[in-house]
Amino acid sequence: xxxxxxxxxxxxxxVIVILVILFSFNKIKNSNGEFIVKxxxxxxxxxxxxxxYEIKNEKGELLTIVxxxxxxxxxxxxxxxxxxxxxxxxxxxxxxxxxVPNKIIIETENSQELQTW
Numbered sequence: 001x002x003x004x005x006x007x008x009x010x011x012x013x014x015v016i017v018i019l020v021i022l023f024s025f026n027k028i029k030n031s032n033g034e035f036i037v038k039x040x041x042x043x044x045x046x047x048x049x050x051x052x053y054e055i056k057n058e059k060g061e062l063l064t065i066v067x068x069x070x071x072x073x074x075x076x077x078x079x080x081x082x083x084x085x086x087x088x089x090x091x092x093x094x095x096x097x098x099x100v101p102n103k104i105i106i107e108t109e110n111s112q113e114l115q116t117w
Contacts, residue, residue, distance in 0.1 A: 035073050035093075037066060038105040046109070047073060055104060063102040073097065073106055 035047040037055060045053060047068040055064045064078040072090035075097055085099035097106040
């Protein structure tokens with residue numbers, strides 16, 4: 001008695017090829033998004049050109065400095081006490097930097113929010 005038939009192997013191979021193609025298209029589609037910076041949940045800045053950006057609160061106080069080189073985003077000189085956002089390092093598209101004390105989120109523009117409740 002044969003456990004695996006030739007037709008089963010062909011069907012499994014076709015399914016795997018289709019899944020690889022779908023994931024490739026999804027990655028290409030999501031790779032064009034810009035990074036956005038949110039302060040208190042509101043989008044305040046789009047990072048589309050390389051540079052150094054100062055993030056300030058409503059009072060004009062400097063909260064953090066964000067760097068963008070065209071591919072990676074990273075934070076330097078944050079005013080938060082633990083500097084966790086600085087220690088996150090460089091992120092690519094799909095990554096996130098979150099600074100809880102300053103209420104700043106840096107993420108890809110078309111990233112999906114997860115519902116946790």
